[in-house]
Amino acid sequence: MSxxxxxxxxxxxxxAFTVLxxxxxxxxxxxxxxxxxxxxxxxxxxxxxxFTIAKSDGEVETLSATQQVLDQYGITIPLESFQNGDIFKxxxxxxxxxxxNQRPQGLIPLLRAPIVGIADSIGxxxxxxxLGGIIGVLNATGTFDAGIAALSRxxxxxxxxxxxxxxxxxxxxxxxFGLAEETIxxxxxxxPIFIASGFDAMVTIAAIYMGSxxxxxxxxxxxxxxxxxxxAAGISFNSGLLIRLIALIVAQVITLVYIxxxxxxxxxxPSKSIVAEDMPRIEKRFLKDYDxxxxxxxxxxxxxxxxxxxxxxxxxxxxxxxxxxxxxxMSALFLAVGIFCIAISGLGEKEGVSKFLGGxxxxxxxxxxxxxxxxxxxxxxxxxxxxxxxxxxxxxISGMNGVLFSSVQMVLFSFLGIFIPxxxxxxxxxxxxxxxxxxxxxxxxxxxxxxxxxxxxxxSFITPTGLVLATLEMVDVSFDxxxxxxxxxxGIIGVLxxxxxxxxxxx
Numbered sequence: 001m002s003x004x005x006x007x008x009x010x011x012x013x014x015x016a017f018t019v020l021x022x023x024x025x026x027x028x029x030x031x032x033x034x035x036x037x038x039x040x041x042x043x044x045x046x047x048x049x050x051f052t053i054a055k056s057d058g059e060v061e062t063l064s065a066t067q068q069v070l071d072q073y074g075i076t077i078p079l080e081s082f083q084n085g086d087i088f089k090x091x092x093x094x095x096x097x098x099x100x101n102q103r104p105q106g107l108i109p110l111l112r113a114p115i116v117g118i119a120d121s122i123g124x125x126x127x128x129x130x131l132g133g134i135i136g137v138l139n140a141t142g143t144f145d146a147g148i149a150a151l152s153r154x155x156x157x158x159x160x161x162x163x164x165x166x167x168x169x170x171x172x173x174x175x176x177f178g179l180a181e182e183t184i185x186x187x188x189x190x191x192p193i194f195i196a197s198g199f200d201a202m203v204t205i206a207a208i209y210m211g212s213x214x215x216x217x218x219x220x221x222x223x224x225x226x227x228x229x230x231x232a233a234g235i236s237f238n239s240g241l242l243i244r245l246i247a248l249i250v251a252q253v254i255t256l257v258y259i260x261x262x263x264x265x266x267x268x269x270p271s272k273s274i275v276a277e278d279m280p281r282i283e284k285r286f287l288k289d290y291d292x293x294x295x296x297x298x299x300x301x302x303x304x305x306x307x308x309x310x311x312x313x314x315x316x317x318x319x320x321x322x323x324x325x326x327x328x329x330m331s332a333l334f335l336a337v338g339i340f341c342i343a344i345s346g347l348g349e350k351e352g353v354s355k356f357l358g359g360x361x362x363x364x365x366x367x368x369x370x371x372x373x374x375x376x377x378x379x380x381x382x383x384x385x386x387x388x389x390x391x392x393x394x395x396x397i398s399g400m401n402g403v404l405f406s407s408v409q410m411v412l413f414s415f416l417g418i419f420i421p422x423x424x425x426x427x428x429x430x431x432x433x434x435x436x437x438x439x440x441x442x443x444x445x446x447x448x449x450x451x452x453x454x455x456x457x458x459x460s461f462i463t464p465t466g467l468v469l470a471t472l473e474m475v476d477v478s479f480d481x482x483x484x485x486x487x488x489x490x491g492i493i494g495v496l497x498x499x500x501x502x503x504x505x506x507x
Contacts, residue, residue, distance in 0.1 A: 016469040017365075019479055020372045023464045024113060027376050027419075031383030032104045038387045039097050039433070041090035042073060044082035051082075054090065056098045075432050076234030086223075086231045089428040094436060097391045105383045117375030118368065123327030124181055125367040129360040130331050134338045135188040136359015137352060138305060141345045146298040147193075147306045159197040160263060164256050166190065167211035171252050173317060174215020178224040178423065181467060182316060182330065183212045184366070187474045189309070192286040200266050200273040201282050201475050202485050206259045209471050210461075210489075214255055216423070217457020217497070218248035225423040226453050232431035233445045240446030240504055244453065247500040251493055258489045274481050282476050305341045312337045369470045376465050380419050386429070389419060394433050401441040406451050406501040409434070413455025421465045426456060447505050454497040461490045 014022070038056040044065060045052055051069055053061045063069050067079045074094040081087045105113075118125065170186070173179030186208050194204040219225040220241055230237035266273040273279065312333055319325030319333070342352035380386050393412040397405060413430070420426040430452065435445045460466045462483060472482055 016369050016473045016479060017372065019464055020369065020376065020469060024110065024372070024376050024379060027379045028105045028110045028383075031379065031385055032102070034383075034385040035099050035388050036101065036103045036384040037097055037099045037391060038384055039092040039391075039429075042070075042075065042093055043090040044087070046083075046085075049083075053093070056096070056100060074436070076436065077232055077432070078234070081231040086228065087428065089424055091232060092387070092390075092429045092432050094433050097387060099388075100384060103383050105379050109379065109382060113375035113379045114372040115375075117373070117378055118371030120378070121371040121374045123331070124184075124370055127327045127331045127334070128184060128363050128367045128370070130334045130338060131185050131188070132363030132366075133356035133360040134309060134334060134341060136355045136357070136362065137338065137341045137345055137347070138309065139359070140347060140351075140355040141302060141305065141341075143302040143305050146302045150298055159199070160260055162197065163194065163199070163203060163207045163259065163263070167207040167256060167259070168252060170208060170211030171215035171248070174212045175218060175220045175222060175248055176215075177317075177320060178216055178219070178222045179317070179320075180212050180216055181327075182320065183208050184467070184470065184474060185313065185316070185334075187471070188286075191282075191475055195283060195286055198267055199263055200270075200279055201275050201477055202273065202481070203259060203263050203266075205471060205475055205477065205482070206255075206262075206485070209468070210255050210259070210486075211252075213457060213460050214248065214251050214493075216460065217454060217493075218244050218251055219453050219457070220245050220248065222423075225427065226449055228424050229427035229431050229449045229452050230446075232428050233435035233449055235435075235445045235449070237449075239444065240450050243500055243504040243507070244450060247454075247496065251496055254492060254496065255489065258492070262485070274485050275477055278477065278481075285476060301344055301346055304344060308337055308340055363474070366470050366473045369473050370467075373465050373469065377419070377421065386419055389416060390430055390433060394430075394437060397434070398437050399441070401443065403502040403505050405438075405441055405443055406447050406505045407498050409448060409451035410455040410458070410497060410501060413452045414459040415455075417456035417459040418463050418465055421456075421460070421463065423456060427452065443505055447501065450504055451501055454501065458490070458494055458497060461486055461493075 040053060040055045043052050043054070044050075045062075048062075049065045051063045051065050053063065053073075055061070065079065065082065070077060070079060075091060077087060077091065166186075170179060170183060173182075187204070190208060191201065191204050194207070195201070216222065216225060221227065221237070226244070227237045230239065270276060270279075275282070316325070316330050316333055319329055323329075338356055342349070342356060345352055347355060393416060396412060397408050400408060413426070416426060416430065420429065431448070434452075435448050438445045438448050460468070462468060464479075468482065469479060472479060
Protein backbone atom coordinates (compact mmCIF):
# COMPACT_ATOMS: atom_id res chain seq x y z
CA MET A 1 0.00 0.00 0.00
CA SER A 2 2.82 2.41 0.89
CA UNK A 3 4.48 1.67 -2.47
CA UNK A 4 1.24 2.53 -4.25
CA UNK A 5 1.05 5.82 -2.37
CA UNK A 6 4.63 6.61 -3.33
CA UNK A 7 3.84 5.84 -6.95
CA UNK A 8 0.80 8.14 -6.88
CA UNK A 9 2.87 10.88 -5.24
CA UNK A 10 5.54 10.55 -7.88
CA UNK A 11 2.93 10.87 -10.61
CA UNK A 12 1.57 13.99 -8.92
CA UNK A 13 3.90 16.35 -10.82
CA UNK A 14 4.16 16.18 -14.62
CA UNK A 15 7.29 15.04 -16.40
CA ALA A 16 9.73 17.43 -18.04
CA PHE A 17 8.14 16.75 -21.43
CA THR A 18 4.69 17.58 -20.11
CA VAL A 19 5.95 20.79 -18.47
CA LEU A 20 7.51 21.85 -21.76
CA UNK A 21 4.35 21.02 -23.71
CA UNK A 22 2.27 23.09 -21.29
CA UNK A 23 4.65 26.02 -21.79
CA UNK A 24 4.48 25.43 -25.55
CA UNK A 25 0.68 25.64 -25.46
CA UNK A 26 0.84 28.82 -23.37
CA UNK A 27 3.26 30.35 -25.89
CA UNK A 28 0.89 29.47 -28.72
CA UNK A 29 -2.05 31.03 -26.83
CA UNK A 30 0.00 34.21 -26.32
CA UNK A 31 0.30 34.56 -30.10
CA UNK A 32 -3.49 35.03 -30.14
CA UNK A 33 -3.45 37.52 -27.25
CA UNK A 34 -0.24 39.54 -27.57
CA UNK A 35 -0.22 41.83 -30.63
CA UNK A 36 2.29 40.86 -33.30
CA UNK A 37 4.94 43.45 -34.03
CA UNK A 38 8.50 43.92 -35.16
CA UNK A 39 11.44 46.28 -35.13
CA UNK A 40 13.44 46.88 -38.29
CA UNK A 41 16.82 45.19 -38.02
CA UNK A 42 20.29 46.14 -39.19
CA UNK A 43 22.92 43.52 -39.91
CA UNK A 44 26.48 43.71 -41.20
CA UNK A 45 27.74 41.85 -44.28
CA UNK A 46 31.47 41.32 -43.94
CA UNK A 47 31.97 40.18 -47.55
CA UNK A 48 30.69 43.48 -48.99
CA UNK A 49 31.40 45.73 -46.00
CA UNK A 50 27.80 46.90 -46.04
CA PHE A 51 24.73 47.15 -43.82
CA THR A 52 21.50 45.38 -44.67
CA ILE A 53 18.32 46.81 -43.19
CA ALA A 54 15.43 44.35 -43.04
CA LYS A 55 12.18 46.25 -42.50
CA SER A 56 9.09 44.86 -40.84
CA ASP A 57 7.15 45.11 -44.12
CA GLY A 58 9.63 42.78 -45.82
CA GLU A 59 11.56 45.46 -47.70
CA VAL A 60 15.36 45.09 -47.63
CA GLU A 61 17.77 47.99 -48.08
CA THR A 62 21.56 47.81 -48.49
CA LEU A 63 23.77 50.71 -47.42
CA SER A 64 27.49 51.31 -47.11
CA ALA A 65 28.88 50.39 -43.70
CA THR A 66 29.65 53.81 -42.21
CA GLN A 67 29.31 55.42 -38.81
CA GLN A 68 27.01 57.99 -40.39
CA VAL A 69 24.49 55.26 -41.24
CA LEU A 70 24.53 54.05 -37.65
CA ASP A 71 24.07 57.60 -36.34
CA GLN A 72 21.24 58.16 -38.81
CA TYR A 73 19.32 55.20 -37.41
CA GLY A 74 20.04 56.07 -33.78
CA ILE A 75 22.33 53.09 -33.20
CA THR A 76 25.05 54.10 -30.75
CA ILE A 77 27.35 51.20 -31.57
CA PRO A 78 30.81 51.98 -32.98
CA LEU A 79 31.29 50.81 -36.57
CA GLU A 80 34.35 48.78 -35.58
CA SER A 81 32.19 46.59 -33.31
CA PHE A 82 30.48 45.28 -36.45
CA GLN A 83 33.66 45.05 -38.51
CA ASN A 84 35.67 43.13 -35.90
CA GLY A 85 32.85 40.65 -35.25
CA ASP A 86 31.88 41.81 -31.74
CA ILE A 87 28.33 42.36 -33.03
CA PHE A 88 27.44 39.38 -35.18
CA LYS A 89 23.63 39.28 -34.94
CA UNK A 90 21.02 41.64 -36.42
CA UNK A 91 20.46 44.72 -34.25
CA UNK A 92 17.03 46.18 -33.55
CA UNK A 93 16.71 49.78 -34.81
CA UNK A 94 15.29 52.17 -32.17
CA UNK A 95 11.98 53.84 -32.96
CA UNK A 96 11.02 51.44 -35.75
CA UNK A 97 8.57 49.17 -33.90
CA UNK A 98 5.41 48.57 -35.87
CA UNK A 99 2.38 46.53 -34.97
CA UNK A 100 1.57 43.90 -37.59
CA ASN A 101 -1.27 41.60 -38.48
CA GLN A 102 -1.75 38.92 -35.87
CA ARG A 103 0.11 35.69 -36.55
CA PRO A 104 -1.57 33.15 -34.29
CA GLN A 105 0.12 29.78 -34.05
CA GLY A 106 -2.60 27.13 -34.24
CA LEU A 107 -2.63 23.36 -33.90
CA ILE A 108 -0.38 22.52 -36.88
CA PRO A 109 2.37 25.03 -35.95
CA LEU A 110 2.05 23.86 -32.33
CA LEU A 111 2.66 20.22 -33.28
CA ARG A 112 5.33 21.15 -35.79
CA ALA A 113 7.34 23.34 -33.38
CA PRO A 114 8.98 20.52 -31.35
CA ILE A 115 10.02 18.74 -34.55
CA VAL A 116 11.57 21.88 -36.02
CA GLY A 117 13.08 22.66 -32.61
CA ILE A 118 14.80 19.27 -32.52
CA ALA A 119 16.15 19.80 -36.05
CA ASP A 120 17.29 23.29 -35.09
CA SER A 121 19.11 21.95 -32.00
CA ILE A 122 20.89 19.09 -33.74
CA GLY A 123 24.32 20.37 -32.71
CA UNK A 124 23.76 20.09 -28.96
CA UNK A 125 21.68 16.93 -29.40
CA UNK A 126 24.54 15.12 -31.15
CA UNK A 127 26.90 16.36 -28.42
CA UNK A 128 24.67 14.86 -25.71
CA UNK A 129 24.33 11.53 -27.52
CA UNK A 130 28.09 11.21 -28.14
CA LEU A 131 28.69 11.99 -24.48
CA GLY A 132 26.18 9.32 -23.48
CA GLY A 133 28.00 6.81 -25.68
CA ILE A 134 31.31 7.45 -23.90
CA ILE A 135 29.61 7.09 -20.52
CA GLY A 136 28.21 3.74 -21.66
CA VAL A 137 31.69 2.45 -22.51
CA LEU A 138 33.25 3.74 -19.27
CA ASN A 139 30.48 2.20 -17.18
CA ALA A 140 30.76 -1.14 -18.97
CA THR A 141 34.49 -1.35 -18.19
CA GLY A 142 34.11 -0.35 -14.54
CA THR A 143 36.26 2.73 -15.12
CA PHE A 144 33.99 5.06 -13.18
CA ASP A 145 33.71 2.63 -10.29
CA ALA A 146 37.49 2.36 -9.99
CA GLY A 147 37.92 6.12 -10.27
CA ILE A 148 35.22 6.83 -7.69
CA ALA A 149 36.83 4.50 -5.19
CA ALA A 150 40.24 6.14 -5.66
CA LEU A 151 38.82 9.66 -5.36
CA SER A 152 36.70 8.79 -2.34
CA ARG A 153 39.80 7.64 -0.50
CA UNK A 154 41.60 10.89 -1.35
CA UNK A 155 38.73 13.17 -0.23
CA UNK A 156 37.81 11.28 2.94
CA UNK A 157 36.69 13.80 5.58
CA UNK A 158 36.78 16.81 3.22
CA UNK A 159 34.15 15.83 0.69
CA UNK A 160 32.50 19.26 0.47
CA UNK A 161 35.80 20.84 -0.54
CA UNK A 162 35.48 18.95 -3.83
CA UNK A 163 31.95 20.34 -4.30
CA UNK A 164 33.12 23.90 -3.61
CA UNK A 165 36.12 23.66 -5.94
CA UNK A 166 34.14 22.23 -8.86
CA UNK A 167 31.28 24.70 -8.45
CA UNK A 168 33.68 27.65 -8.30
CA UNK A 169 35.61 26.50 -11.37
CA UNK A 170 32.34 26.25 -13.29
CA UNK A 171 31.30 29.72 -12.05
CA UNK A 172 34.62 31.09 -13.33
CA UNK A 173 33.93 29.46 -16.69
CA UNK A 174 30.44 30.98 -16.72
CA UNK A 175 31.58 34.50 -15.92
CA UNK A 176 34.51 34.52 -18.34
CA PHE A 177 33.25 32.77 -21.47
CA GLY A 178 29.67 31.67 -20.79
CA LEU A 179 30.11 28.04 -19.70
CA ALA A 180 26.52 26.78 -19.73
CA GLU A 181 25.34 24.13 -22.23
CA GLU A 182 28.75 22.47 -21.98
CA THR A 183 28.13 21.61 -18.31
CA ILE A 184 25.75 18.85 -19.43
CA UNK A 185 28.91 16.83 -19.97
CA UNK A 186 29.81 17.05 -16.27
CA UNK A 187 26.81 15.28 -14.72
CA UNK A 188 27.57 11.68 -15.68
CA UNK A 189 31.10 11.89 -14.25
CA UNK A 190 30.35 13.98 -11.13
CA UNK A 191 27.02 12.48 -10.07
CA PRO A 192 28.48 9.08 -9.05
CA ILE A 193 31.46 10.79 -7.35
CA PHE A 194 29.24 13.08 -5.25
CA ILE A 195 26.77 10.30 -4.38
CA ALA A 196 29.62 8.01 -3.32
CA SER A 197 30.92 10.88 -1.17
CA GLY A 198 27.64 10.93 0.76
CA PHE A 199 25.73 13.72 -0.97
CA ASP A 200 22.30 13.47 -2.55
CA ALA A 201 21.52 14.26 -6.18
CA MET A 202 20.37 17.80 -5.36
CA VAL A 203 23.87 18.76 -4.18
CA THR A 204 25.32 17.61 -7.50
CA ILE A 205 22.77 19.59 -9.52
CA ALA A 206 23.28 22.69 -7.38
CA ALA A 207 27.07 22.52 -7.56
CA ILE A 208 27.15 22.26 -11.35
CA TYR A 209 24.04 24.09 -12.52
CA MET A 210 24.18 26.91 -10.00
CA GLY A 211 27.91 27.35 -10.58
CA SER A 212 27.09 27.97 -14.23
CA UNK A 213 24.06 30.17 -13.45
CA UNK A 214 25.90 32.35 -10.93
CA UNK A 215 28.82 32.75 -13.32
CA UNK A 216 26.68 33.72 -16.31
CA UNK A 217 24.37 35.91 -14.22
CA UNK A 218 27.27 37.98 -12.90
CA UNK A 219 29.27 37.95 -16.13
CA UNK A 220 32.57 39.80 -16.22
CA UNK A 221 34.19 39.04 -19.58
CA UNK A 222 31.62 36.73 -21.19
CA UNK A 223 31.69 37.59 -24.91
CA UNK A 224 28.21 36.14 -25.44
CA UNK A 225 26.68 38.24 -22.67
CA UNK A 226 28.09 41.46 -21.17
CA UNK A 227 30.67 42.06 -23.90
CA UNK A 228 28.17 41.92 -26.76
CA UNK A 229 25.59 43.78 -24.61
CA UNK A 230 28.11 46.53 -23.79
CA UNK A 231 29.07 46.85 -27.44
CA ALA A 232 25.39 47.04 -28.41
CA ALA A 233 24.89 49.71 -25.74
CA GLY A 234 27.82 51.71 -27.12
CA ILE A 235 30.07 51.39 -24.04
CA SER A 236 33.13 49.40 -22.96
CA PHE A 237 32.44 46.15 -21.07
CA ASN A 238 34.84 47.45 -18.41
CA SER A 239 32.10 49.86 -17.32
CA GLY A 240 30.41 48.27 -14.32
CA LEU A 241 32.93 45.41 -14.27
CA LEU A 242 33.95 45.97 -10.63
CA ILE A 243 30.35 45.82 -9.39
CA ARG A 244 29.67 42.64 -11.36
CA LEU A 245 32.88 41.05 -10.03
CA ILE A 246 32.01 41.88 -6.40
CA ALA A 247 28.46 40.58 -6.93
CA LEU A 248 29.87 37.37 -8.46
CA ILE A 249 32.08 36.66 -5.44
CA VAL A 250 29.34 37.41 -2.91
CA ALA A 251 26.75 35.37 -4.83
CA GLN A 252 29.06 32.36 -5.17
CA VAL A 253 29.85 32.42 -1.44
CA ILE A 254 26.12 32.64 -0.60
CA THR A 255 25.38 29.75 -2.96
CA LEU A 256 28.10 27.52 -1.49
CA VAL A 257 26.93 28.27 2.06
CA TYR A 258 23.37 27.43 1.02
CA ILE A 259 24.45 24.13 -0.56
CA UNK A 260 26.68 23.29 2.42
CA UNK A 261 23.90 23.83 4.96
CA UNK A 262 21.56 21.66 2.94
CA UNK A 263 24.22 18.95 2.52
CA UNK A 264 24.97 18.89 6.26
CA UNK A 265 21.28 18.65 7.10
CA UNK A 266 20.87 15.69 4.75
CA UNK A 267 24.02 13.95 6.05
CA UNK A 268 22.67 14.15 9.60
CA UNK A 269 19.23 12.91 8.53
CA PRO A 270 18.92 11.49 4.99
CA SER A 271 15.12 11.69 5.29
CA LYS A 272 15.46 15.50 5.12
CA SER A 273 16.68 15.22 1.53
CA ILE A 274 14.26 16.76 -0.95
CA VAL A 275 14.92 13.76 -3.20
CA ALA A 276 14.95 11.15 -0.41
CA GLU A 277 12.36 8.93 -2.07
CA ASP A 278 14.20 9.15 -5.39
CA MET A 279 17.71 8.37 -4.14
CA PRO A 280 17.43 4.55 -4.28
CA ARG A 281 16.47 4.81 -7.95
CA ILE A 282 19.17 7.43 -8.66
CA GLU A 283 21.84 5.41 -6.83
CA LYS A 284 20.86 2.33 -8.81
CA ARG A 285 21.27 4.30 -12.02
CA PHE A 286 24.61 5.95 -11.24
CA LEU A 287 26.15 3.40 -8.86
CA LYS A 288 24.56 0.23 -10.17
CA ASP A 289 27.83 -1.75 -10.18
CA TYR A 290 29.68 0.21 -7.50
CA ASP A 291 30.55 -1.65 -4.30
CA UNK A 292 32.99 0.19 -2.00
CA UNK A 293 34.12 -3.14 -0.56
CA UNK A 294 34.64 -4.85 -3.90
CA UNK A 295 35.90 -2.36 -6.47
CA UNK A 296 37.51 -3.37 -9.74
CA UNK A 297 41.26 -2.62 -9.89
CA UNK A 298 42.34 0.76 -11.26
CA UNK A 299 44.53 -0.84 -13.94
CA UNK A 300 46.28 0.86 -16.87
CA UNK A 301 43.27 0.55 -19.17
CA UNK A 302 40.88 2.26 -16.75
CA UNK A 303 43.42 4.90 -15.74
CA UNK A 304 44.14 5.73 -19.38
CA UNK A 305 40.45 5.93 -20.37
CA UNK A 306 39.60 8.14 -17.40
CA UNK A 307 42.59 10.43 -17.94
CA UNK A 308 41.74 10.87 -21.64
CA UNK A 309 38.07 11.51 -20.84
CA UNK A 310 38.84 14.07 -18.13
CA UNK A 311 41.54 15.72 -20.27
CA UNK A 312 38.94 16.35 -22.98
CA UNK A 313 37.20 18.91 -20.75
CA UNK A 314 40.02 21.49 -20.57
CA UNK A 315 40.54 20.96 -24.30
CA UNK A 316 36.83 21.66 -24.85
CA UNK A 317 37.02 24.79 -22.68
CA UNK A 318 40.09 25.99 -24.56
CA UNK A 319 38.38 25.43 -27.90
CA UNK A 320 35.16 27.22 -26.91
CA UNK A 321 36.91 30.16 -25.24
CA UNK A 322 39.67 30.83 -27.77
CA UNK A 323 39.11 28.88 -30.99
CA UNK A 324 35.43 29.65 -31.72
CA UNK A 325 34.44 26.02 -31.22
CA UNK A 326 30.79 25.12 -30.94
CA UNK A 327 28.90 21.86 -30.65
CA UNK A 328 30.17 20.37 -33.91
CA UNK A 329 33.79 20.66 -32.75
CA MET A 330 32.97 19.56 -29.20
CA SER A 331 31.12 16.50 -30.52
CA ALA A 332 34.07 15.65 -32.76
CA LEU A 333 36.42 15.90 -29.77
CA PHE A 334 34.35 13.54 -27.63
CA LEU A 335 33.74 11.18 -30.55
CA ALA A 336 37.51 10.82 -30.83
CA VAL A 337 37.64 10.12 -27.09
CA GLY A 338 34.89 7.52 -27.49
CA ILE A 339 36.70 5.73 -30.32
CA PHE A 340 39.93 5.73 -28.30
CA CYS A 341 38.18 4.31 -25.23
CA ILE A 342 36.55 1.53 -27.26
CA ALA A 343 39.94 0.70 -28.81
CA ILE A 344 41.73 0.19 -25.48
CA SER A 345 38.77 -0.98 -23.38
CA GLY A 346 39.33 -4.68 -24.03
CA LEU A 347 35.62 -5.08 -24.81
CA GLY A 348 36.09 -5.95 -28.45
CA GLU A 349 34.68 -4.07 -31.42
CA LYS A 350 31.10 -5.41 -31.34
CA GLU A 351 30.60 -5.13 -27.59
CA GLY A 352 32.33 -1.73 -27.45
CA VAL A 353 30.07 -0.28 -30.14
CA SER A 354 27.04 -1.87 -28.49
CA LYS A 355 27.88 -0.24 -25.14
CA PHE A 356 28.46 3.10 -26.89
CA LEU A 357 25.05 2.94 -28.58
CA GLY A 358 23.41 1.85 -25.33
CA GLY A 359 24.90 4.81 -23.50
CA UNK A 360 23.69 7.18 -26.22
CA UNK A 361 20.21 5.67 -25.98
CA UNK A 362 20.12 6.43 -22.25
CA UNK A 363 20.35 10.16 -23.02
CA UNK A 364 17.82 10.35 -25.85
CA UNK A 365 15.23 11.87 -23.51
CA UNK A 366 17.67 14.63 -22.52
CA UNK A 367 18.41 15.38 -26.16
CA UNK A 368 14.72 15.56 -27.07
CA UNK A 369 13.95 17.90 -24.18
CA UNK A 370 16.54 20.36 -25.50
CA UNK A 371 14.87 20.29 -28.90
CA UNK A 372 11.34 20.69 -27.56
CA UNK A 373 12.44 23.71 -25.47
CA UNK A 374 13.78 25.29 -28.66
CA UNK A 375 10.35 24.74 -30.22
CA UNK A 376 8.84 27.14 -27.67
CA UNK A 377 11.12 29.93 -28.90
CA UNK A 378 10.20 29.15 -32.50
CA UNK A 379 6.48 29.49 -31.73
CA UNK A 380 7.06 32.96 -30.27
CA UNK A 381 9.33 34.00 -33.12
CA UNK A 382 6.82 32.85 -35.74
CA UNK A 383 4.04 34.57 -33.81
CA UNK A 384 6.18 37.74 -33.77
CA UNK A 385 5.44 38.58 -30.14
CA UNK A 386 9.02 38.86 -28.80
CA UNK A 387 9.51 42.36 -30.20
CA UNK A 388 6.13 43.42 -28.82
CA UNK A 389 7.14 42.28 -25.34
CA UNK A 390 10.38 44.27 -25.63
CA UNK A 391 8.51 47.35 -26.91
CA UNK A 392 6.10 47.30 -23.97
CA UNK A 393 8.91 46.61 -21.49
CA UNK A 394 10.85 49.63 -22.74
CA UNK A 395 7.74 51.79 -22.39
CA UNK A 396 7.34 50.69 -18.77
CA ILE A 397 10.82 51.83 -17.72
CA SER A 398 10.81 54.99 -19.85
CA GLY A 399 10.68 58.02 -17.54
CA MET A 400 11.69 56.17 -14.38
CA ASN A 401 14.85 57.25 -12.61
CA GLY A 402 17.48 56.13 -10.17
CA VAL A 403 17.32 52.84 -8.29
CA LEU A 404 13.74 52.18 -9.40
CA PHE A 405 14.85 52.33 -13.04
CA SER A 406 17.56 49.70 -12.50
CA SER A 407 15.42 47.42 -10.34
CA VAL A 408 12.45 47.38 -12.69
CA GLN A 409 14.82 46.79 -15.61
CA MET A 410 16.16 43.67 -13.95
CA VAL A 411 12.63 42.34 -13.43
CA LEU A 412 11.71 43.06 -17.04
CA PHE A 413 14.88 41.43 -18.36
CA SER A 414 14.04 38.39 -16.22
CA PHE A 415 10.64 38.27 -17.91
CA LEU A 416 12.14 38.73 -21.37
CA GLY A 417 14.68 36.00 -20.59
CA ILE A 418 11.84 33.45 -20.52
CA PHE A 419 10.91 34.27 -24.10
CA ILE A 420 14.40 35.07 -25.43
CA PRO A 421 16.76 32.65 -23.60
CA UNK A 422 19.69 33.39 -25.93
CA UNK A 423 21.98 35.86 -24.12
CA UNK A 424 23.46 37.27 -27.33
CA UNK A 425 20.03 37.39 -28.99
CA UNK A 426 18.49 39.34 -26.11
CA UNK A 427 21.47 41.68 -26.00
CA UNK A 428 21.41 42.64 -29.68
CA UNK A 429 17.63 42.97 -29.68
CA UNK A 430 17.22 44.97 -26.48
CA UNK A 431 20.32 47.10 -25.94
CA UNK A 432 19.85 49.51 -28.87
CA UNK A 433 16.29 50.09 -27.61
CA UNK A 434 16.78 50.19 -23.83
CA UNK A 435 20.28 51.66 -23.41
CA UNK A 436 19.34 55.15 -24.71
CA UNK A 437 16.56 55.30 -22.09
CA UNK A 438 19.30 55.48 -19.43
CA UNK A 439 20.57 58.74 -20.95
CA UNK A 440 17.16 60.34 -20.58
CA UNK A 441 17.06 59.65 -16.82
CA UNK A 442 20.76 60.37 -16.16
CA UNK A 443 21.71 56.77 -15.40
CA UNK A 444 24.83 55.11 -16.81
CA UNK A 445 24.35 52.65 -19.64
CA UNK A 446 26.50 50.19 -17.71
CA UNK A 447 23.56 49.89 -15.30
CA UNK A 448 21.38 48.72 -18.19
CA UNK A 449 23.99 46.11 -19.15
CA UNK A 450 24.19 44.82 -15.57
CA UNK A 451 20.39 44.74 -15.25
CA UNK A 452 20.23 42.70 -18.46
CA UNK A 453 22.89 40.25 -17.23
CA UNK A 454 21.45 39.95 -13.72
CA UNK A 455 17.86 39.63 -14.92
CA UNK A 456 18.34 37.00 -17.59
CA UNK A 457 20.79 35.04 -15.45
CA UNK A 458 18.47 35.11 -12.45
CA UNK A 459 15.55 33.70 -14.43
CA SER A 460 17.77 30.92 -15.81
CA PHE A 461 17.59 29.31 -12.34
CA ILE A 462 14.10 28.05 -13.20
CA THR A 463 12.97 28.94 -16.72
CA PRO A 464 11.71 25.85 -18.62
CA THR A 465 12.92 27.34 -21.92
CA GLY A 466 16.52 27.18 -20.68
CA LEU A 467 18.70 24.24 -19.61
CA VAL A 468 17.11 23.37 -16.30
CA LEU A 469 14.70 20.68 -17.53
CA ALA A 470 17.40 18.98 -19.60
CA THR A 471 19.63 19.04 -16.51
CA LEU A 472 16.97 17.53 -14.28
CA GLU A 473 16.20 14.83 -16.84
CA MET A 474 19.93 14.02 -16.92
CA VAL A 475 19.90 13.20 -13.21
CA ASP A 476 16.31 11.92 -12.91
CA VAL A 477 14.92 14.65 -10.62
CA SER A 478 11.52 16.32 -11.11
CA PHE A 479 11.03 20.06 -11.64
CA ASP A 480 8.88 20.58 -8.53
CA UNK A 481 11.66 19.27 -6.28
CA UNK A 482 14.16 21.58 -7.92
CA UNK A 483 11.80 24.50 -7.29
CA UNK A 484 11.47 23.52 -3.63
CA UNK A 485 15.25 23.55 -3.30
CA UNK A 486 16.12 26.62 -5.35
CA UNK A 487 13.36 29.19 -4.71
CA UNK A 488 14.71 30.36 -1.30
CA UNK A 489 18.20 30.79 -2.78
CA UNK A 490 16.70 32.48 -5.83
CA GLY A 491 15.05 35.04 -3.55
CA ILE A 492 18.32 35.76 -1.73
CA ILE A 493 20.32 36.14 -4.97
CA GLY A 494 17.57 38.34 -6.43
CA VAL A 495 17.77 40.72 -3.47
CA LEU A 496 21.56 40.80 -3.75
CA UNK A 497 21.33 41.66 -7.46
CA UNK A 498 18.89 44.53 -6.85
CA UNK A 499 21.10 45.91 -4.06
CA UNK A 500 24.18 45.76 -6.31
CA UNK A 501 22.28 47.49 -9.11
CA UNK A 502 21.26 50.22 -6.68
CA UNK A 503 24.87 50.73 -5.66
CA UNK A 504 25.97 50.82 -9.30
CA UNK A 505 23.25 53.38 -10.08
CA UNK A 506 24.39 55.88 -7.44
CA UNK A 507 28.14 55.41 -7.97
